Amino acid sequence: MATKVLERKPLSLAEQTYLPQILGGMKITLRNMFKPPVTLEYPDERPDIPEGYRGVPTLVKDPNGREKCVSCQLCEFVCPPRAIRITPGEIDAESDTAHVEKAPKEFEINMLRCIYCGFCQEVCPEEAIFLQDIFSLSGYSREELVYQKDKLYELGGTLPDQHYKWDRKREAELAGNPHH
Amino acid sequence: MEWNELLLIVFKALLVLSVVMSLAAYAVLAERKVAAWVQGRVGPNRTQIPLLGGIPIIGTFLTRLGVFQPAADGLKFLFKEEPTPGHVNKFYYLLAPMIAFIPAMTTMTVLPFGQYVNEAGEVQPLVLANLDIGILFILAVSSLGVYGIVLGGWASNSKFPFLGGIRASAQMISYELSLGLSLLPVFLWFGGSLNLFNIVQGQTDLLFGFLPQWTILFQPLSALIFLVALFAETNRLPFDMPESETDLVAGYNTEYGAFKFGLYFVGEYTHIIIGSGVFVALFLGGWNLPWVTLPAGLFGTVLSVLIFVIKMLALVFVFMWVRWTLPRFRYDQVMTLGWRWLLPLAVANLVFYAIIIAVIEQF
Ligand code: SF4
Ligand code: SF4
Numbered sequence: 001m002a003t004k005v006l007e008r009k010p011l012s013l014a015e016q017t018y019l020p021q022i023l024g025g026m027k028i029t030l031r032n033m034f035k036p037p038v039t040l041e042y043p044d045e046r047p048d049i050p051e052g053y054r055g056v057p058t059l060v061k062d063p064n065g066r067e068k069c070v071s072c073q074l075c076e077f078v079c080p081p082r083a084i085r086i087t088p089g090e091i092d093a094e095s096d097t098a099h100v101e102k103a104p105k106e107f108e109i110n111m112l113r114c115i116y117c118g119f120c121q122e123v124c125p126e127e128a129i130f131l132q133d134i135f136s137l138s139g140y141s142r143e144e145l146v147y148q149k150d151k152l153y154e155l156g157g158t159l160p161d162q163h164y165k166w167d168r169k170r171e172a173e174l175a176g177n178p179h180h
Numbered sequence: 181m182e183w184n185e186l187l188l189i190v191f192k193a194l195l196v197l198s199v200v201m202s203l204a205a206y207a208v209l210a211e212r213k214v215a216a217w218v219q220g221r222v223g224p225n226r227t228q229i230p231l232l233g234g235i236p237i238i239g240t241f242l243t244r245l246g247v248f249q250p251a252a253d254g255l256k257f258l259f260k261e262e263p264t265p266g267h268v269n270k271f272y273y274l275l276a277p278m279i280a281f282i283p284a285m286t287t288m289t290v291l292p293f294g295q296y297v298n299e300a301g302e303v304q305p306l307v308l309a310n311l312d313i314g315i316l317f318i319l320a321v322s323s324l325g326v327y328g329i330v331l332g333g334w335a336s337n338s339k340f341p342f343l344g345g346i347r348a349s350a351q352m353i354s355y356e357l358s359l360g361l362s363l364l365p366v367f368l369w370f371g372g373s374l375n376l377f378n379i380v381q382g383q384t385d386l387l388f389g390f391l392p393q394w395t396i397l398f399q400p401l402s403a404l405i406f407l408v409a410l411f412a413e414t415n416r417l418p419f420d421m422p423e424s425e426t427d428l429v430a431g432y433n434t435e436y437g438a439f440k441f442g443l444y445f446v447g448e449y450t451h452i453i454i455g456s457g458v459f460v461a462l463f464l465g466g467w468n469l470p471w472v473t474l475p476a477g478l479f480g481t482v483l484s485v486l487i488f489v490i491k492m493l494a495l496v497f498v499f500m501w502v503r504w505t506l507p508r509f510r511y512d513q514v515m516t517l518g519w520r521w522l523l524p525l526a527v528a529n530l531v532f533y534a535i536i537i538a539v540i541e542q543f
Contacts, residue, residue, distance in 0.1 A: 025505040029218045038220040 049133035054118045056134040057109055058156030059149070060127075062164070066097055067153070068128035071104040075120035075129055083113035084120060099173070100166050107149040111137055130159060193289075193308055200288050203493075204449040205250035211449075211500050213246060218504040224249040257442035265336070265435050272335035277436065277443035280328025283321045284450040290314040291457045292377045294467055294485035295474070305377035306485065314376040315367075318458055319360060322413070325451060326352040329415075329422055329432045332444070336435035344431030347511065348415065348422035354518035355412035355419075361526035362405035365533035366395055366462055376458075380466030392470030396463040401529045403463045405522055410455045412518070415448065417503040421514055456495035457488075464491055 014020050040047055049055070062068055071088035089105030091098055120129045134155060139145040147155070209224065216223030224246035232239060232248070242248065264270065291314075294306035311317055326348055333345020367374060370382040383393050396403040412419040423431035433444050460466060467474070467484035474480040509517065 022502070022506060026501060029501060029505045032220060033214070033217040035220060037216075037222050039222060041222065041225075 049135070053133055053135075054116045054131040056111065056137060056155060057114060057116075057118075057120055057129055057131050057152075058134070059107065059152040060130055060156040060159045061153065062161040063158055064167075065158070066100075066166070067103055068126045068161075069104050069107065069124075070100060070102045070126050070128070071107070072102075072125060074123045074125065078119045078123045079114075080117060080119065081113045081115050083110045083115075084108070085110075097166065099170055104149060107152060109147050109152060111145045111147055112142060126165075127159075127161070127163075130156060132156065189308075196288060196293075196308060197285070200285070200450060200453060201446070202250075203453055204446050205254060207449040207453060207496055208253065208445070209246055209250050210497070211503075212249075214497070214500040215504050218501075227252045254442070257439050257445075260438040262438040262440065265338075267337045268435060269335040269337060272331050273435075274440070276328050276332035276335055277440040277447075278328070279331060280325055281443045281447040281450075283324040283328075284447040284454065287318045287322045287454045288450075288457075290317050290376065291454060292380060292461065292466070293457065293488050294481055296481040296484075297477070303381065305380075306481065307377065310377060311375070313374045315363065315374050315379075315458070315462070318376075318454070319356075319363075322451065322454070323352065323356055325447065328444075328447070332436065333422070333432040336432070338435055340428045340430070341432045341434045344422040344424075344428050344434070347424075348432060351412055351415075351419065351421050351514060351518070354515060355409045355522070358405055358518065358522040358526045359409035359413060361523070361530055362402045362409060363462070364530050365399055365402050365537075368533060368537050369395065369399065376461050380461050380468065383465040384468050392465060392468070394463065394465040394468075394470075399463075399529075399533065401525070402533075403459075405526050405529065406463070407459065408517075408522060410459060411499070411502070412514070414451045414455050414499075416452065416499055418506040418509045419514055420508060421511060424508055426508070452496060452499055453492065456492045456499065459495055460488060460491045464495075467491075 059067070059069055071086050073086050073088065076082075076084040076086050085106075085108050086104050087106040088102055091100055091103050116131060118131050121131050132155070137145065213223040215221075225244045227246065227248040228234075228239075228243050229248045229251070232242070264273065289308040290311045292305035292307040292310070295303050296306060298304050329348040330345040333341040333343070333348070336342070366379065370379050373379060373382075379395075383395060385393050391397065415422050421431075422428075423433070425431070428434070433441055436444060467488040469487060474484055
C-alpha cells in the first residue's frame with residue numbers, strides 16, 4: 001500500500017510564541033460575543049417539533065368527537081415492552097355509534113415502559129393512537145405515570161380524519177348495502 | 181493624630197474596601213456573562229429583587245442582565261451549611277481561606293486610583309497609603325496569597341487539593357521571578373522610583389509633542405512579560421493549574437464549601453482587579469488620557485478616578501476574554517514557558533533597557 005509521508009513544517013518564530021494564534025482565537029471569541037444566543041430558554045420557549053416526531057403516545061378523537069379506538073387490542077399485542085393494557089368494553093346500544101360495537105372500557109399506557117417506537121400508531125387499524133409532539137413527562141410516582149384513558153384523550157385531542165369509516169358504513173347500511 | 185483625621189482615614193478605607201468588594205462580586209457576574217456570550221448562551225438572567233425587578237422596562241432589563249445575581253450568590257455563600265470534613269487539619273483548614281483573602285485585600289492600600297490638586301497647587305495621589313516602595317509592597321504581599329492556596333491544599337488532607345497546592349507553589353515560584361524582572365526596566369525608565377504615583381505622573385507628558393508617554397509603547401516586551409506572569413500569578417486560564425477542574429476536580433478548594441469557598445473566590449477576583457490596576461498604573465498611563473490635560477478641582481479628581489477604573493475594568497474584561505478563548509496549558513508546558521522562555525526573555529529585556537537608558541543618559 002502506498003503511504004504518503006506528511007511533510008511537517010517547523011513552526012515559524014511567530015508561531016512558536018503562540019501570540020498570533022492567541023490573537024486569532026480572541027478575534028473569534030469576540031465575534032461570537034456579538035452573535036445572538038443559540039440556546040432556547042427552555043421552559044419559556046419551546047423548540048419547534050418537526051413533523052413525524054415520536055412523542056408520547058396518545059389517543060385521539062375524530063372531528064365529530066367520536067372516540068376512534070375500537071379496542072381491537074392490536075396495539076397491546078404489538079407493543080414491544082408491553083406498555084399498553086386494554087380492557088375492552090361494549091358501546092351502549094342506545095348510543096348513535098352503537099354500530100361500532102366496541103370501545104375500550106379502560107386503556108392505560110405505562111409511560112415508564114413505553115419506548116416510543118411508534119408501533120402502536122403503525123398497527124392501529126382505526127388511526128386512533130398517535131405519537132404526537134409531547135416530549136417531556138414528569139410525575140412524583142410510578143402510578144402517576146401510568147396514563148389512563150381520560151388522560152390519553154386529553155393529551156391526544158382531535159385530529160382530522162380522512163375516512164370517516166364508520167359514518168360511511170352506516171350510510172351504506174342505511175342505503176341497503178350492509179357489506180360495504 | 182487628630183481624632184477626626186483618623187476617622188477620615190477609616191472612612192476612606194471602608195469606602196475603597198466596599199468599592200473593591202462590590203467590583204469583585206460583579207466581576208464574578210461579568211465572568212459568567214462573558215462566558216455565556218462567548219459560548220452563544222444567555223447567562224444569569226433570572227434573579228430578581230422583588231421591588232426593583234418589578235419596575236416595568238428597567239427592572240426587566242436589569243434582571244436579564246443578571247444585575248441582582250451577585251446578591252443572591254453572596255447570600256447563598258453566607259447561609260449555606262458549612263460542613264468541615266472530618267479528615268482535615270481544622271486549624272489550618274480554617275486559616276487558609278483567610279490567608280488567601282487578606283493579602284488580596286491588603287494590596288489595594290497602596291494602589292493609587294486617582295489624583296487631586298491640593299491647596300499648594302501640587303498634584304497628589306488618591307491612595308490609602310502613599311508608600312515610596314508601593315510596588316514592592318504589592319509584589320511582596322500579593323505573593324503571600326499563594327500560601328493560602330498551598331495551606332488550603334495541604335490542610336484539606338486529600339489528594340486533589342494537595343496536588344493543586346503543589347502546583348500553585350511551583351507555578352508561583354516560576355512566574356514570580358519573571359514578574360519582578362519585567363518590572364525592573366520600568367523603574368529604571370522612571371529614574372528608579374518605586375512609587376506607583378510617580379510612575380503614573382511620569383506618563384503624563386507627550387513625547388515629541390504627540391506620542392503619549394505610556395510605558396507600554398516604550399517597553400512592550402516588559403508589558404507582555406508582566407501580563408503573562410500576572411495571568412499565572414492570579415491563577416487564571418491558561419495557567420489555572422491549581423484549580424484545573426478537569427483533572428483535579430476543583431484543585432485546592434475541593435474540600436471547601438459555603439463561606440470559606442466564597443473567601444477564596446472573592447480573593448481570587450480581587451487579585452485580578454488589583455493586578456489589572458497595577459498594570460494600568462505601570463503600563464497604561466494610570467488616569468492619564470493622551471492629549472488631554474485633566475482639569476483641576478473636584479471634576480478633575482472624579483474624572484481621573486473614572487478613567488482609571490474604566491481602564492482597569494477593560495483589562496479585567498481582557499482577563500475574562502482570554503479565559504474563554506484559550507485551553508489550559510499542560511503542567512510541563514507551564515513550567516517550560518516560565519523557566520525557558522519568560523525568564524531568559526525578562527533578563528534579556530532588562531539588560532537591553534539598562535543599556536538603552538545608560539546610553540540615553542550619556543547624551
Ligand atoms: S388504539 Fe387502535 S390498535 Fe389499539 S386497541 Fe384501539 S383501535 Fe386497536
Ligand atoms: S410507542 Fe411502542 S412502546 Fe410505546 S406504547 Fe406504542 S407500541 Fe408500545
